[in-house]
């Protein structure tokens with residue numbers, strides 16, 4: 001049997017930031033790392049060989065979508081998602097719960113699980129923690145996520161507390177249901193909204209279960225940045241050193257830099273590929289909107305400092321005439337944006353290892369400051385990206 | 386550009402060598418259709434997975450750039466090769482692309498040719514067309530034509546020949562240095578007009594010929610005499626390019642009439658429809674259920690669990706890496722990777738078809754090849 005998990009070996013630290021090597025059944029990854037989202041068993045517009053080329057290490061599949069089509073039974077029958085989509089490296093699947101709650105307004109959470117109306121025939125359906133794990137066992141990703149009770153961070157009151165305690169009750173059902181612990185790593189998800197007391201109870205409860213990794217959930221949902229970073233800082237401070245920490249749904253370059261400075265390791269977001277489809281490129285100074293008229297005659301590459309296939313060959317003027325009109329426009333921009341995220345991950349890793357982490361947080365020229373934000377807690381200097 | 390006929394069959398079909406830009410390639414050959422210079426779905430880093438030099442002729446329509454970049458910008462970037470980062474490729478400019486940029490004969494007038502384009506209906510005058518050509522610097526370009534469908538009146542058809550010849554002279558006068566010129570030949574479904582146009586164009590100083598006005602509602606049976614009327618009036622030693630013949634049988638018709646270069650809009654239509662080419666390239670037998678003997682539709686439920694490649698033994702990127710089941714899933718969930726993988730396989734397969742044709746011509750067996758192909762398709766279709 002394949003070894004499901006080896007504790008990450010931390011290769012370097014800078015204050016709370018850490019660079020580690022994470023050994024998973026299908027790939028040995030370097031953290032911090034960004035995981036591209038391949039909702040339906042493909043990253044929109046990219047082949048798996050292109051993903052390898054740009055340095056993707058772990059990609060994400062969405063359990064809810066895959067369970068609908070092609071179904072987890074079919075994926076299982078054909079040998080798992082790795083084989084089905086021919087992806088040799090690591091993979092992570094979510095529990096499916098968040099997608100239901102966010103995509104289907106008729107979803108309702110009870111102690112049993114998440115009830116929702118089937119998008120196929122409209123019948124009421126139930127996703128229990130056991131079922132979520134069973135589906136993820138069939139899909140076969142290296143990392144699977146526990147079903148949690150997700151609430152918006154902007155919600156307050158007893159619902160937050162209820163969701164946190166339910167998440168803790170459900171983790172035991174998930175652990176119990178997990179049939180492939182030697183091939184797949186089950187991560188627990190810390191809930192508790194913006195309440196430090198609840199977050200603390202949840203972290204302790206999950207750590208007691210000694211899981212292979214922990215995710216910080218319920219963030220990136222519209223809360224203000226200071227609250228967001230405060231929660232991340234609190235969770236990373238009390239999560240065990242020897243386990244990976246995954247901040248779910250985080251994908252803005254700046255957020256990744258800040259979360260990494262706080263000791264987080266893994267991130268995922270649809271942002272880089274989604275924004276590409278709307279004609280937006282990620283660049284060191286912020287974002288570049290290729291649809292703008294000003295791009296029509298701009299003969300510079302998207303990002304002159306980027307070494308990707310797109311920036312080496314194409315002008316903004318040419319990309320401008322492709323975006324939002326031709327499939328190739330979103331293919332090329334997705335390629336660049338994901339390359340950018342992978343390069344950011346690599347830079348973070350090597351900067352931490354080489355003791356240059358503060359450099360990443362500096363901006364080259366004041367004129368290029370698009371985002372300036374203040375860091376919470378120990379870092380008093382400003383981070384610019 | 387250089388061209389030489391290397392082998393001829395008893396009939397009109399011929400095999401040749403075309404030297405265009407950095408590429409020396411054998412004909413009959415397929416030009417890959419592009420959108421703004423790049424294949425519709427195959428990104429430039431994946432292009433090298435197609436056989437070379439077979440895949441190194443890219444056809445584009447200058448009209449794709451009507452919404453930018455403007456000729457001045459393209460020129461300042463350094464032309465199409467530089468703008469697309471494809472210096473190893475030969476670019477061929479044809480106004481019509483058989484997909485999005487189609488001749489609109491009703492609105493064409495003495496000043497210019499009208500096209501339906503993604504930017505709406507546009508009248509393109511020879512001077513504007515030549516401005517685009519000059520900025521893009523293709524290796525080969527065709528002169529502006531007034532293409533008409535098969536059903537127009539004799540009078541309208543005659544006008545189209547007159548205009549096309551007049552514009553040819555205007556284009557040549559304005560032609561930039563470098564880049565081979567192919568003179569456009571029209572004439573609709575009228576044998577005499579086809580002959581007249583071919584004879585007129587043959588008198589001009591051009592490097593080759595573009596045969597227009599096909600794939601515009603003429604019947605397949607009417608086509609051979611019309612094609613022959615054109616090629617019989619053209620000098621042997623110059624290449625002939627045609628647009629609008631897509632199906633394998635249509636390509637064979639063109640080759641039988643002595644055409645050397647073809648467009649590949651057919652592959653685009655196949656790909657969008659979820660089709661994959663599967664006809665055998667060596668033998669001529671096929672027995673795939675649920676197909677029309679040349680292609681299969683991967684949307685069909687029967688491929689849901691099919692873990693074999695599209696064509697067993699195909700060396701294309703798609704068949705080497707992915708199964709029918711996966712492509713079926715991608716089509717079901719409307720993921721773009723389906724089109725990327727299909728365009729790769731279909732292009733690869735069609736380039737293989739052209740290789741087989743060249744081989745048959747060189748072996749002196751083209752007629753046999755054509756008959757077998759058409760026969761086997763007919764008989765296996767009856768069997769079903």
Ligand SMILES: [Zn+2]
Nearest residue numbers: 306308311336
């Ligand atoms: Zn780039």
Ligand SMILES: [Zn+2]
Nearest residue numbers: 699701704730
């Ligand atoms: Zn293939």
